[in-house]
Amino acid sequence: MIHLPHLITDLTLILASAGVTLLIFKKLKQPVVLGYLITGLLIGPNFTLFPTVTEIDSIKIWAEIGVIFLLFSLGLEFSFKKLIKVGGSASITAITEVISMLAIGYITGLVMGWNQMDSIFLGGILSISSTTIIIRAFEELGVKNKKFASLVFGVLIVEDLVAILLLVLLSTLAVSQQFAGDQMLISVLKLVFFLSIWFLGGIFLIPTLLKKAKRLMNEEMLLVISLALCLLMVSLATVAGFSPALGAFVMGAILAETTSAEKIEHLVKPVKDLFGAIFFVSVGMLIDPIVLVEYWAPVLIITAVTIVGKTLSSGLGALLSGETLKHSLQTGMSLAQIGEFSFIIATLGLSLNVTSEFLYPIAVAVSALTTFTTPYFINLAEPTYNFIYKLLPENAQNALLRYSSGSQNVSETNNWKEFLKIYLSTIITNSIIIAGILFTVKYLTPKIKEHFILNNFEQLAIIILAFALMSPFLWALSAKKIQGTAYKQLWFDTKYNRGPLISLEVLRILLSVLFIGALIGQFFSVTIAIIAAILISLISFIIFSNRLQSFYGKLESRFLNNLNAREIKEAAQRMDELMPWDAHLASFTVNPESEAVGKTLIELSLREKFGINVAVIERGTKKIKIPGKEEYIYPYDRIAVVGTDEQLKNFEQFITSIPVDNAETNGSNSEISLQKITVNASSPLLGKTIKGSKIREKAMALIVGIERNNQRILNPESSFQFEKGDILWVAGEKKLIHSVVNEL
Incomplete structure (x- = not known):
């Protein structure tokens, strides 16, 4: 008789049960994540009315793979350039929310009599909102294109990065079992260093690899290579002492900058959905109904704390950043839930054996309840604002209006600020690459010494090889001209600027000498290292300066081309239209x-x-x-x-x-581009004239052309009236244009 492995029967049970549950939840118009959790509860070991999964340990391994692909997909949607573009409002809102909920969660745990580690992890669980749940809710409610939604998406992007940082900090805290400020700082610096190295190296190598292999690559190969790169970065992150989730997220963010990003995201989605389903079902399998009955009071308390705390902290952060009271309240009530990252943080506590067993099912129960309430709170946001606004005295209303208007004024960039921005980016970028090479030498040399005895000549050969790798970046660090007009204007503006400018140039040179000394100091005495570093710097940059400049220029050009390839391709497609x-x-x-x-x-x-x-x-x-x-x-x-x-x-x-x-x-x-806007039946532009729409005054944009009934009208008159089906071509800043159109 043929015996079917338990793993296959378990997967059959999981997927069949999930399929039936999802059909029911789709009919009820409820989030699928909630369906997965209930499926896990019903087929888990703590619920005996239905068939039960037998090999839970194997399912846990599949669930870990699910976490990896879930974070990989989040990275593909993330993009480090998106983080730069989200602006101050989203950053201030996200940071205010995370810090507030960390403190609120910690205090709530202590008040309920929990130990310190459970309380700390509770703060981490409550601090991150659910990207999956919010996006799905926005799509179902039709609010995805409203102004507050763009702020919420920006907050979620910042929170994704903060969540990765939290995973590292909580891991460090769990291992040390105490809050050591210096150890936490080292962990953060280590994270920033490895993120920078991986990002810089990945952007330089991976897009080039995909371009070279483009002719040979079909969809199957692209999927296999993408997943292989994901798992390779997972392995590197694990070796460096970070979580596998961090590696998956970083590789996703790197691939998000390539021209194949959308295609990779499309190919990976079925894989992510499959393993993601297993992950969320496995989360539900760990829910113990007896524990929930025993801890029903903490579940309700924490749910209330989550909804109220996240609404107030997010709303306050948005208000402080200069958003209106209406948008701030809508943002806060949209973010009032926890989701996938909360499960991952709760799982981390269990896997490290530092949290109590009751914390995990409580976190899942709170997530399920807040997932259910999210659509209702999004719908209630505007009526709540109208109610609160009527209660405010007129002085308070005017004060809020003045503050939100004043906070959004853009200040002029002075020359020092412009110069220091370019200066610091040059210093930091090249220093990180050089430090990465030094770290590699320090890591590999003891490994080599385990198998070989190195004499002075062999040590010298290692130094020469490492120096050759470092030299282009050493040249950029110490000798590359700071581009831009700010430097010249500062130099000729007043003689008092020249002293600080010269000092900063000298600092660059000293820093490069210090790096060379650090390399030589790994093999020889400090005195020899200092003397050799000075001599090597002088000789190398006198003889090879032009060659190093040319070589570094090629490296920089390739990196920038790879970094901007996706935007260039999208711009070309817009122009083709x-x-x-x-x-x-x-x-x-x-x-x-x-x-x-x-x-x-x-x-x-x-x-x-x-x-x-x-x-x-x-x-x-x-x-x-x-x-x-x-x-x-x-x-x-x-x-x-x-x-x-x-x-x-x-x-x-x-x-x-x-x-x-x-x-x-x-x-x-790069901020100014041609935007395509279609006037449909529900468009606020319908029936308005160009002058009446006030797009020029409010969005600082120009309507340069209109398509109507397959006819093209260039430079239309200001009295031109919009009709259904018109396609407008508008020159201006994309974000501002869509913001004004949505507010009309």
């Missing part, structure tokens, strides 16, 4: 002898004469978006304009300047 018009963004530098110099835009009548629209004027560090008709043109202004090839050619002859590459690939104008 406009090919019948041949309308695109281009930049020109105003020649000092041009007849345009000293005149206003209304005097020049550029739109009437050439058919082009001025999108941006750059003047030094100042950027004027969608300039007014009274704006003057000055020598060396950089003007970004929208027009067809023929129109831009005529304008070029008039402005007598040298055209720069398409503005979409130009870093300084």
Whole structure:
């Protein structure tokens, strides 16, 4: 008789039960995560009315794989550049919420009589909201495109990174069993160092690998290679002392910057869904109904603390960041739940044997309850705001309005700030790479010495090889010119700036010498290391400076191309959509002898004469978006304009300047692009005129073209009225345009 392994029968039971439960929950319009948890409870060892999974240990291994692919998928949606773009509001809101809920959770645990470690982990469990649940709720309720939703998505991006940091800190705390500030700081620095090394190395190597193999790669190969890279980073993270989840997340974030990101995300989704289902079902299997009955009071208390605490802390953070009371309250009530990261943190406590057994089922029960309440709280947010706003005295209403308006004013960037930004990025980036090479030498040398006895010549060979790897980055650290006009303006502005500027240049040189000394000091005495470092620095940079500059330039160019490849591809696709018009963004530098110099835009009548629209004027560090008709043109202004090839050619002859590459690939104008907006039956633009929509005044944007009934209308009049089915092409900042349209 053929015997079927228990693992197969267990998986059959899990997937069949999950399928039936999901059909029921889909019919009831409830989140699928809740269905998975209930499935796990019903087929788990603590519930005997239904068939039960037999090999729970094997299922736990599959569940760990599920966590890996879940974090890998979150990384694919994350992108480090998205984190930079979320802005201050999302960052302030997320940090306020996380810190507040860590403290609230810890205090709640202590008040209920729990031990310190359970209370700390409870704070971690309550601090992170659920990306999966919120996105699904937004889609079902049709609020995904509202302004507060973009703030919530930004908060979730920041929280993803904070959650990874929490996993590292809680692991460190669990192992040491005490709160040691210096140890925590070392853990954070170690995390930042390895994240930077992996990100820099990954962006440099992986997109290039995918490009080279593109012709040979079909969907099957891309899936296999992506999963292999994910598991490779998981292994590296584990060796470095981090959780496997961190490695999966980092590799996802690296692949998110490639041109194949969407395709990889599409291919990985079925794998993520399969193993994710097993993970969430395994979470439900650990729920003990007896424990829940025994701890029903803590479950209800913690649920109330989660809803109230997250609503208030998130809302307060959004309010402090300059958001309106309405958007702040909507944000807070949307984030009032816990989810997948909470399960992972609770699992971490169990696996390290530092938390009590009751904490895990309590966390799952709280997650289930808050998942159920999330859609209702999102719907109740606006009525709650209306009720609260009516209760506020008029002085308080005016004060909130002034604060939110004042907080959103953009301050001018001074030259020192601009210079230090470039200076520090150069120092930090190259220092991290050099430190990574030094760490590799320090790690590998003892391994080599275990098998070989190294004499002085062999040690010297290791130093030369390591120095050769470090040399391009040492050159950039000490000798690369700080680009931009800020440095020159600071130097010539006043003689008092020259002392600090020279000091900063000397600091760069000393830092590079210190790194060389650290390399040599691993094999020889400190005195020899110092003398050799100085001599090697002088000789190398005198003889090989030009070669190092050229080589570093190639490395930097490849890295930046890989980093921006996805945006360049998306920009090209947007331009392809406009090919019948041949309308695109281009930049020109105003020649000092041009007849345009000293005149206003209304005097020049550029739109009437050439058919082009001025999108941006750059003047030094100042950027004027969608300039007014009274704006003057000055020598060396950089003007970004929208027009067809023929129109831009005529304008070029008039402005007598040298055209720069398409503005979409130009870093300084990357915020301005052509956006496509469709006027449908529910659009707030329907029936309005261009002038009546006030898109120019509120969004600082220009409607440069309209498609109607397969006809294209360039530079429409301000009295043009929008109809259903119109396609608008708008030049401006994407986020601001959609924000204004949604508020109309």
